Amino acid sequence: MASQPDTGAPAVTAASTPAEIRAAVQKGRQTGRQAVSDHEGFLRHAKFRWLKIAVVLCVLSLIGYFGADVKPRPNGGSWMGYTLGTIGALLIVWLTLLGYRKRHMTRGAWSLKAWTSAHVYLGLSLIIVATLHTGFQFGWNVHTLAYTLMMLVILSGIFGISAYATLPQQLSANRGEMTQGQMLDALRAIDRQLHDAAQPLDRHYADLVLAALEQDPFEGRLFARLTGHYPGCTTRAAVEGFNRASLSEARDPTIQRIESLLQRRTSQLSLVRRHMRIRGLLEVWLYVHVPVTFALLAALTAHIISVFYYW
Ligand code: HEM
Secondary structure, eight states, rough: OOOOOTSSSOOTTTTTTTTHHHHHHHHHHOOOHHHHHHHHHHHHHHHHHHHHHHHHHHHHHHHHHHSSSSSOOTTTSSHHHHHHHHHHHHHHHHHHHHHHHHOOOOOSTTTTTHHHHHHHHHHHHHHHHHHHHHOOOOOHHOOOOOOHHHHHHHHHHHHHHHHHHHHHHHHHHHHHHHOOOHHHHHHHHHHHHHHHTTTTTTTEEEEHHHHHHOTTTTOHHHHHHHOOTTTTTTTHHHHHHHHTTOOHHHEEEEEHHHHHHHHHHHHHHHHHHHHHHHHHHHHTHHEEEEEHHHHHHHHHHHHHHHHTTTT
16 A cells, blocks of 8 residues: 555545455554554644635625626526636535546645645535525525535535544544554454363363354454444354353363453454444444445536536
Protein backbone atom coordinates (compact mmCIF):
# COMPACT_ATOMS: atom_id res chain seq x y z
CA MET A 1 0.00 0.00 0.00
CA ALA A 2 1.17 3.56 -0.65
CA SER A 3 2.13 5.70 2.32
CA GLN A 4 -0.71 7.21 4.32
CA PRO A 5 -2.30 10.28 2.76
CA ASP A 6 -1.72 13.37 4.87
CA THR A 7 -5.43 14.24 5.02
CA GLY A 8 -5.43 13.68 8.73
CA ALA A 9 -8.48 11.50 8.58
CA PRO A 10 -8.01 8.03 10.05
CA ALA A 11 -7.15 5.64 7.27
CA VAL A 12 -10.49 4.17 6.35
CA THR A 13 -12.25 3.67 3.05
CA ALA A 14 -15.73 2.52 2.17
CA ALA A 15 -14.21 -0.65 0.78
CA SER A 16 -12.81 -1.88 4.13
CA THR A 17 -13.53 -5.56 4.65
CA PRO A 18 -12.74 -7.82 7.61
CA ALA A 19 -9.73 -9.05 5.62
CA GLU A 20 -8.49 -5.48 5.15
CA ILE A 21 -9.06 -4.74 8.81
CA ARG A 22 -7.10 -7.86 9.68
CA ALA A 23 -4.24 -6.63 7.50
CA ALA A 24 -4.42 -3.18 9.09
CA VAL A 25 -4.45 -4.60 12.61
CA GLN A 26 -1.58 -6.93 11.87
CA LYS A 27 0.50 -4.14 10.43
CA GLY A 28 -0.42 -1.90 13.42
CA ARG A 29 -1.07 0.68 10.73
CA GLN A 30 -1.96 3.89 12.52
CA THR A 31 -2.56 4.71 16.16
CA GLY A 32 -5.69 6.52 17.27
CA ARG A 33 -3.65 9.26 18.92
CA GLN A 34 -1.92 10.01 15.63
CA ALA A 35 -5.30 10.19 13.93
CA VAL A 36 -6.63 12.68 16.47
CA SER A 37 -3.76 15.10 16.11
CA ASP A 38 -3.85 14.74 12.33
CA HIS A 39 -7.59 15.31 12.43
CA GLU A 40 -6.97 18.65 14.13
CA GLY A 41 -4.45 19.15 11.35
CA PHE A 42 -6.86 19.24 8.47
CA LEU A 43 -9.58 21.20 10.27
CA ARG A 44 -7.07 23.84 11.41
CA HIS A 45 -5.04 23.70 8.20
CA ALA A 46 -3.29 27.01 7.30
CA LYS A 47 -4.87 28.79 10.30
CA PHE A 48 -8.42 27.91 9.23
CA ARG A 49 -7.89 29.39 5.73
CA TRP A 50 -10.76 27.41 4.19
CA LEU A 51 -13.11 28.15 7.07
CA LYS A 52 -12.51 31.88 6.45
CA ILE A 53 -13.02 31.49 2.69
CA ALA A 54 -16.22 29.52 3.30
CA VAL A 55 -17.52 32.20 5.70
CA VAL A 56 -16.78 34.92 3.11
CA LEU A 57 -18.64 32.89 0.47
CA CYS A 58 -21.64 32.50 2.78
CA VAL A 59 -21.68 36.20 3.71
CA LEU A 60 -21.46 37.26 0.02
CA SER A 61 -24.29 34.84 -0.82
CA LEU A 62 -26.45 36.27 1.98
CA ILE A 63 -25.72 39.87 0.91
CA GLY A 64 -26.51 38.95 -2.71
CA TYR A 65 -29.70 37.13 -1.74
CA PHE A 66 -31.13 39.83 0.54
CA GLY A 67 -29.66 42.72 -1.51
CA ALA A 68 -30.97 41.63 -4.92
CA ASP A 69 -34.34 43.09 -5.83
CA VAL A 70 -35.95 39.98 -7.26
CA LYS A 71 -39.68 40.15 -8.01
CA PRO A 72 -42.07 38.70 -6.91
CA ARG A 73 -39.69 36.84 -4.55
CA PRO A 74 -36.18 35.28 -4.65
CA ASN A 75 -36.10 32.01 -6.61
CA GLY A 76 -33.71 29.69 -8.43
CA GLY A 77 -34.68 31.14 -11.83
CA SER A 78 -33.66 34.76 -11.08
CA TRP A 79 -30.20 36.07 -12.00
CA MET A 80 -29.22 35.71 -8.35
CA GLY A 81 -30.69 32.18 -8.33
CA TYR A 82 -28.63 31.24 -11.39
CA THR A 83 -25.46 32.71 -9.87
CA LEU A 84 -25.87 30.80 -6.60
CA GLY A 85 -26.92 27.66 -8.50
CA THR A 86 -23.83 27.80 -10.73
CA ILE A 87 -21.53 28.27 -7.71
CA GLY A 88 -23.29 25.39 -5.91
CA ALA A 89 -23.13 23.01 -8.90
CA LEU A 90 -19.44 23.78 -9.53
CA LEU A 91 -18.72 23.26 -5.84
CA ILE A 92 -20.48 19.88 -5.85
CA VAL A 93 -18.46 18.71 -8.87
CA TRP A 94 -15.24 19.93 -7.24
CA LEU A 95 -16.13 18.29 -3.89
CA THR A 96 -16.69 15.00 -5.72
CA LEU A 97 -13.17 15.19 -7.15
CA LEU A 98 -11.76 14.57 -3.65
CA GLY A 99 -12.32 10.86 -4.29
CA TYR A 100 -9.90 11.09 -7.24
CA ARG A 101 -7.52 13.45 -5.41
CA LYS A 102 -7.27 11.08 -2.43
CA ARG A 103 -5.74 8.49 -4.69
CA HIS A 104 -3.31 10.90 -6.42
CA MET A 105 -1.76 12.86 -3.63
CA THR A 106 1.00 15.48 -3.66
CA ARG A 107 2.53 17.64 -0.96
CA GLY A 108 2.55 21.42 -0.48
CA ALA A 109 -0.20 24.00 -0.83
CA TRP A 110 -2.43 21.54 -2.69
CA SER A 111 -1.69 18.60 -0.45
CA LEU A 112 -4.47 16.22 0.41
CA LYS A 113 -4.73 17.90 3.82
CA ALA A 114 -5.43 21.25 2.12
CA TRP A 115 -7.98 19.60 -0.16
CA THR A 116 -9.75 17.88 2.71
CA SER A 117 -9.84 21.11 4.70
CA ALA A 118 -11.31 22.98 1.72
CA HIS A 119 -13.67 20.05 1.10
CA VAL A 120 -15.10 20.17 4.62
CA TYR A 121 -15.60 23.95 4.87
CA LEU A 122 -16.75 24.58 1.29
CA GLY A 123 -18.97 21.48 1.61
CA LEU A 124 -20.60 23.06 4.67
CA SER A 125 -20.97 26.41 2.89
CA LEU A 126 -23.27 24.65 0.43
CA ILE A 127 -25.93 24.60 3.16
CA ILE A 128 -26.18 28.40 2.76
CA VAL A 129 -25.38 28.71 -0.97
CA ALA A 130 -27.74 25.94 -2.15
CA THR A 131 -30.55 26.83 0.28
CA LEU A 132 -30.51 30.46 -0.89
CA HIS A 133 -30.42 29.20 -4.50
CA THR A 134 -33.71 27.37 -3.90
CA GLY A 135 -35.34 30.58 -2.63
CA PHE A 136 -36.95 28.23 -0.06
CA GLN A 137 -39.20 26.78 -2.75
CA PHE A 138 -39.48 23.06 -2.13
CA GLY A 139 -41.79 20.45 -3.64
CA TRP A 140 -42.06 16.86 -4.84
CA ASN A 141 -39.75 17.29 -7.82
CA VAL A 142 -36.27 16.55 -9.09
CA HIS A 143 -35.00 19.95 -7.85
CA THR A 144 -35.90 19.19 -4.25
CA LEU A 145 -34.59 15.64 -4.71
CA ALA A 146 -31.16 17.03 -5.66
CA TYR A 147 -31.28 19.38 -2.65
CA THR A 148 -32.28 16.54 -0.29
CA LEU A 149 -29.49 14.27 -1.56
CA MET A 150 -27.00 17.10 -1.14
CA MET A 151 -28.11 17.63 2.47
CA LEU A 152 -27.78 13.88 3.08
CA VAL A 153 -24.19 13.92 1.79
CA ILE A 154 -23.42 16.95 3.98
CA LEU A 155 -25.02 15.37 7.08
CA SER A 156 -23.02 12.17 6.55
CA GLY A 157 -19.88 14.33 6.19
CA ILE A 158 -20.65 16.00 9.53
CA PHE A 159 -21.08 12.55 11.08
CA GLY A 160 -17.71 11.55 9.57
CA ILE A 161 -15.95 14.57 11.02
CA SER A 162 -17.39 13.97 14.49
CA ALA A 163 -16.45 10.28 14.22
CA TYR A 164 -12.88 11.21 13.31
CA ALA A 165 -12.82 13.63 16.26
CA THR A 166 -13.96 11.20 18.94
CA LEU A 167 -13.53 7.58 17.89
CA PRO A 168 -9.72 7.39 17.58
CA GLN A 169 -9.52 8.23 21.32
CA GLN A 170 -11.92 5.36 22.05
CA LEU A 171 -9.82 3.15 19.83
CA SER A 172 -6.67 3.75 21.84
CA ALA A 173 -8.55 3.62 25.18
CA ASN A 174 -9.86 0.19 24.19
CA ARG A 175 -6.39 -1.10 23.36
CA GLY A 176 -4.88 0.35 26.55
CA GLU A 177 -1.12 -0.05 26.49
CA MET A 178 -1.34 -2.72 23.78
CA THR A 179 -0.64 -2.12 20.12
CA GLN A 180 -3.10 -3.60 17.65
CA GLY A 181 -0.64 -6.39 16.84
CA GLN A 182 -0.10 -7.20 20.54
CA MET A 183 -3.86 -7.42 21.03
CA LEU A 184 -3.99 -10.13 18.39
CA ASP A 185 -0.84 -11.86 19.68
CA ALA A 186 -2.47 -12.10 23.14
CA LEU A 187 -5.44 -13.91 21.57
CA ARG A 188 -3.12 -16.29 19.72
CA ALA A 189 -1.21 -17.03 22.97
CA ILE A 190 -4.47 -17.97 24.73
CA ASP A 191 -5.41 -20.13 21.72
CA ARG A 192 -2.10 -22.03 21.92
CA GLN A 193 -2.67 -22.76 25.62
CA LEU A 194 -6.26 -23.83 24.90
CA HIS A 195 -5.07 -26.15 22.14
CA ASP A 196 -2.52 -27.86 24.42
CA ALA A 197 -4.84 -28.02 27.42
CA ALA A 198 -7.63 -29.58 25.35
CA GLN A 199 -5.61 -32.66 24.30
CA PRO A 200 -6.89 -35.00 27.09
CA LEU A 201 -10.55 -33.98 26.62
CA ASP A 202 -13.21 -36.40 25.39
CA ARG A 203 -14.73 -35.91 21.91
CA HIS A 204 -17.68 -33.74 22.98
CA TYR A 205 -15.61 -31.17 24.87
CA ALA A 206 -12.69 -31.33 22.39
CA ASP A 207 -15.12 -30.44 19.56
CA LEU A 208 -16.38 -27.41 21.50
CA VAL A 209 -12.82 -26.14 22.03
CA LEU A 210 -11.84 -26.89 18.42
CA ALA A 211 -14.83 -24.93 17.08
CA ALA A 212 -13.85 -21.97 19.28
CA LEU A 213 -10.23 -22.15 18.10
CA GLU A 214 -11.30 -22.25 14.46
CA GLN A 215 -13.34 -19.09 14.93
CA ASP A 216 -11.89 -16.20 12.94
CA PRO A 217 -11.71 -13.16 15.26
CA PHE A 218 -12.40 -10.98 12.20
CA GLU A 219 -15.53 -12.81 11.11
CA GLY A 220 -18.82 -10.98 10.80
CA ARG A 221 -20.28 -8.52 8.37
CA LEU A 222 -20.48 -4.79 8.88
CA PHE A 223 -23.80 -5.12 10.77
CA ALA A 224 -22.30 -7.59 13.25
CA ARG A 225 -19.23 -5.41 13.66
CA LEU A 226 -21.28 -2.27 14.28
CA THR A 227 -23.73 -3.84 16.71
CA GLY A 228 -21.24 -6.19 18.37
CA HIS A 229 -23.89 -8.93 17.93
CA TYR A 230 -22.35 -12.25 16.81
CA PRO A 231 -25.16 -14.84 17.00
CA GLY A 232 -23.05 -17.84 15.86
CA CYS A 233 -20.12 -17.18 18.21
CA THR A 234 -18.45 -20.57 18.82
CA THR A 235 -16.42 -19.26 21.78
CA ARG A 236 -19.65 -18.37 23.58
CA ALA A 237 -21.10 -21.77 22.59
CA ALA A 238 -18.02 -23.47 24.11
CA VAL A 239 -18.34 -21.47 27.36
CA GLU A 240 -22.02 -22.47 27.56
CA GLY A 241 -21.13 -26.11 26.76
CA PHE A 242 -18.61 -26.23 29.60
CA ASN A 243 -21.08 -24.52 31.94
CA ARG A 244 -23.35 -27.54 31.46
CA ALA A 245 -20.64 -29.92 32.75
CA SER A 246 -21.77 -32.33 35.48
CA LEU A 247 -20.61 -31.79 39.07
CA SER A 248 -17.86 -34.45 38.83
CA GLU A 249 -16.65 -33.11 35.46
CA ALA A 250 -16.55 -29.60 36.85
CA ARG A 251 -14.09 -30.76 39.53
CA ASP A 252 -11.69 -32.05 36.86
CA PRO A 253 -8.61 -29.74 36.79
CA THR A 254 -8.39 -30.00 32.96
CA ILE A 255 -12.00 -28.84 32.59
CA GLN A 256 -11.39 -26.04 35.10
CA ARG A 257 -8.29 -24.90 33.23
CA ILE A 258 -10.16 -24.94 29.88
CA GLU A 259 -13.02 -22.96 31.43
CA SER A 260 -10.66 -20.30 32.66
CA LEU A 261 -8.86 -20.14 29.29
CA LEU A 262 -12.21 -19.84 27.49
CA GLN A 263 -13.12 -16.94 29.78
CA ARG A 264 -9.84 -15.26 28.89
CA ARG A 265 -10.49 -15.91 25.19
CA THR A 266 -13.96 -14.35 25.56
CA SER A 267 -12.55 -11.15 27.10
CA GLN A 268 -9.75 -10.89 24.55
CA LEU A 269 -12.24 -11.48 21.72
CA SER A 270 -14.49 -8.71 23.12
CA LEU A 271 -11.49 -6.37 23.00
CA VAL A 272 -10.83 -7.21 19.34
CA ARG A 273 -14.55 -6.86 18.54
CA ARG A 274 -14.81 -3.48 20.26
CA HIS A 275 -11.81 -2.46 18.17
CA MET A 276 -13.57 -3.59 14.99
CA ARG A 277 -16.77 -1.87 16.07
CA ILE A 278 -15.02 1.48 16.45
CA ARG A 279 -13.23 1.03 13.13
CA GLY A 280 -16.60 0.15 11.56
CA LEU A 281 -18.12 3.37 12.91
CA LEU A 282 -15.16 5.26 11.45
CA GLU A 283 -15.99 4.01 7.99
CA VAL A 284 -19.76 3.47 7.99
CA TRP A 285 -20.61 7.08 7.09
CA LEU A 286 -18.66 6.72 3.84
CA TYR A 287 -21.20 4.07 2.80
CA VAL A 288 -23.71 6.94 2.71
CA HIS A 289 -21.37 9.77 1.72
CA VAL A 290 -19.97 8.21 -1.46
CA PRO A 291 -22.99 6.43 -3.04
CA VAL A 292 -25.33 9.34 -2.25
CA THR A 293 -22.78 11.67 -3.91
CA PHE A 294 -23.27 9.75 -7.15
CA ALA A 295 -27.06 9.82 -6.76
CA LEU A 296 -26.70 13.57 -6.15
CA LEU A 297 -24.68 14.02 -9.35
CA ALA A 298 -27.42 12.20 -11.30
CA ALA A 299 -30.20 14.28 -9.70
CA LEU A 300 -28.19 17.48 -10.22
CA THR A 301 -27.75 16.68 -13.92
CA ALA A 302 -31.51 16.01 -14.24
CA HIS A 303 -32.21 19.26 -12.35
CA ILE A 304 -29.98 21.33 -14.64
CA ILE A 305 -31.27 19.70 -17.86
CA SER A 306 -34.91 20.16 -16.82
CA VAL A 307 -34.30 23.82 -15.93
CA PHE A 308 -32.78 24.57 -19.34
CA TYR A 309 -35.40 22.45 -21.14
CA TYR A 310 -38.27 24.49 -19.66
CA TRP A 311 -36.44 27.82 -20.00
C1 HEM B 1 -22.37 17.97 -1.45
C2 HEM B 1 -21.30 18.02 -0.73
C3 HEM B 1 -20.25 16.93 -0.69
C4 HEM B 1 -19.88 16.04 -1.65
C5 HEM B 1 -20.42 15.89 -3.06
C6 HEM B 1 -18.86 15.18 -1.06
C7 HEM B 1 -18.22 14.15 -1.72
C8 HEM B 1 -17.14 13.43 -1.23
C9 HEM B 1 -16.40 12.43 -1.94
C10 HEM B 1 -16.71 11.94 -3.35
C11 HEM B 1 -15.40 12.00 -1.12
C12 HEM B 1 -14.32 10.97 -1.44
C13 HEM B 1 -14.63 9.68 -0.71
C14 HEM B 1 -13.71 8.56 -1.08
O1 HEM B 1 -13.39 8.41 -2.26
O2 HEM B 1 -13.33 7.83 -0.19
C15 HEM B 1 -15.51 12.73 0.11
C16 HEM B 1 -14.66 12.57 1.20
C17 HEM B 1 -14.81 13.23 2.38
N1 HEM B 1 -15.83 14.07 2.75
FE1 HEM B 1 -17.21 14.82 1.49
N2 HEM B 1 -18.62 15.59 0.22
C18 HEM B 1 -19.45 16.66 0.50
C19 HEM B 1 -19.55 17.35 1.69
C20 HEM B 1 -18.83 17.07 2.82
C21 HEM B 1 -18.98 17.74 4.09
C22 HEM B 1 -19.95 18.89 4.36
C23 HEM B 1 -18.08 17.17 4.94
C24 HEM B 1 -17.82 17.49 6.40
C25 HEM B 1 -18.51 18.26 7.16
C26 HEM B 1 -17.36 16.15 4.22
C27 HEM B 1 -16.37 15.37 4.74
C28 HEM B 1 -15.59 14.51 4.02
C29 HEM B 1 -14.36 13.91 4.51
C30 HEM B 1 -13.76 14.09 5.90
C31 HEM B 1 -13.87 13.11 3.49
C32 HEM B 1 -12.58 12.31 3.48
C33 HEM B 1 -12.87 10.90 3.90
C34 HEM B 1 -11.61 10.09 4.04
O3 HEM B 1 -10.63 10.42 3.40
O4 HEM B 1 -11.65 9.15 4.79
N3 HEM B 1 -17.86 16.11 2.95
N4 HEM B 1 -16.59 13.58 0.04
